[in-house]
Amino acid sequence: MSSNSRRRFIQGLGLSAIAAGSIYSCRRGIRYPTLGLEPNALASTFVNRGGSIEVDSADVIETTQTNNDRLTFRAFSAEPRLKVTAKEDGQAFIELGNVATDASLSWDGSQNDIEERVSGIRRSLTISMKKGDVQQLSWKLPYESDFTFASIGDSGGDKELAWCIQRAHELGAKFLLHLGDFNYQPGDYQRSIDLFNNSPIPCYVSIGNHDFHENGAIYQQFLEQIGPLNHSFTIGKTRFLNLDTAANTLPYSSGLRGKLVKEIQAQNSLVTDTVSFTHRPLHDPLHNSTHDIGSEGERDWLISALKMTGSSTLLSGHIHIYDRTEFHGIDNIIAGQGLGHQDLITRSDYSKIVIGRVSNDGSVNYTAEPLSMPMELHCHPRSQPVIDSLRQSNSADEYEELLNMIETSCASTQTTS
CATH class of the missing domain: 3.60.21.10 (Metallo-dependent phosphatases)
Incomplete structure (x- = not known):
């Protein structure tokens, strides 16, 4: 089938799907109509399990809700911002991941006691707040270019x-x-x-x-x-x-x-x-x-x-x-x-x-x-057809030592298949 014919076929499939409702295709993952299978927008307001703090942010997702009062986030913006509101007196505990190691924290709000611990791209925050306090937290990179x-x-x-x-x-x-x-x-x-x-x-x-x-x-x-x-x-x-x-x-x-x-x-x-x-x-x-x-x-x-x-x-x-x-x-x-x-x-x-x-x-x-990539890391199951084709090729002897090394290495590390 030619490229143009293929495209016309797919477009025709789409028109049929509109008439029939929603169709899901594993081949292309087609979503019809009007993105009926698309998830809703992500939340931007988060409350810890104890209800003592509320966090507003358009730059993070909440990844874990545990039984304690700690909120755990992953940033999807390079310079994330959080607005933290205290509902009760006490300490707020926040974990924030996916933040560059060299990003620096600043805040604009009441003079709360803020402790930040940095471990790689993860930040652990402890904030002492009183009921009604609002704290604006933001992380800034030390560069804008270059x-x-x-x-x-x-x-x-x-x-x-x-x-x-x-x-x-x-x-x-x-x-x-x-x-x-x-x-x-x-x-x-x-x-x-x-x-x-x-x-x-x-x-x-x-x-x-x-x-x-x-x-x-x-x-x-x-x-x-x-x-x-x-x-x-x-x-x-x-x-x-x-x-x-x-x-x-x-x-x-x-x-x-x-x-x-x-x-x-x-x-x-x-x-x-x-x-x-x-x-x-x-x-x-x-x-x-x-x-x-x-x-x-x-x-x-x-x-x-x-x-x-x-x-x-x-x-x-x-x-x-x-x-x-x-x-x-x-x-x-x-x-x-x-x-x-x-x-x-x-x-x-x-x-x-x-x-x-x-x-x-x-x-x-x-x-x-x-x-x-080091050759010994080619352990993915999708690599096996490539390895098999090389073993069966006219140049198999040239690859024998390399392929034996890869298979030995992969077998020794017990890669999931």
Whole structure:
């Protein structure tokens, strides 16, 4: 079937789905109509179990509600803000994760006693407050420009993801934009959550098509442990915009994604550059699969939305390659090599991780750096077909020592299959 025929077929399927109601497709994750399967907006007001404090914030999700009075949050903004209101006299206990180690805390409110303990990207706060006190807390980075960040996707949720995070840190990235698909095998979801939470740098994650269906739709796990499906934050004059393309949408501009785009379009913003990141790319440079955004209408809407929000670059994964192509005025950079399969085939640092460098005026320049994943970390079940094909190839003798080393290493670490 030709590309155009395929698109017409998908669009025809969409029209049939509108007539029939909601249809869910594991292949493309189609949501019809009007995002009926989309979760509601995340809460922005949180109360601890004892009811002694209330926290308002648009920059965090609550990840755990325990039996004590401690509220536990994960930030999805680089410079999060919290408004804490005391309902009773006493101490407020707050855990806040995914905050850069070098971010500094400031507050604007009554003269309360505030203790902050920093452990990696996690902050533990103890605040002594009296009933009726209001405390505005905010974290500020020591830079607004002249910094780097990393971007990669399709890593699965095991040793390969751990390496992607470590490699980003080694390359001097202040944070990682993960482009989705960390969930390929049983156990990946919790392993990924643990790796994101214990990373040396903050991780902001775009949901992939593999990340919302595991024994059915599981958006809730993503929302409760990782972050919203659509959000944005700014550092200095640079905006970072996370857009959900894990599943097709009709109408294209509907739902929380469309609402976010409209809000940004309406802002009188002084940003110089907008870095947009998502899972599925605008186009498929391989021309022989269905690994693009899947609908010409949605693709064209997204291109228009990117331009209206000041974004000339879209970082995406989904296809397990590195590619950089100007597509209808958008610099679409595909960085889906988180499993590093091409390194096995070429026996070299073929796979890439993308580094963005923010200049003094807030604009961003991109380079592709070697992922340099150690060969002994290629233990993901998705690597097995690659290993098998190499063993059966005409060059099998050339790969024998390497493949034996990988299989021995993977067997010794008892990687989950």
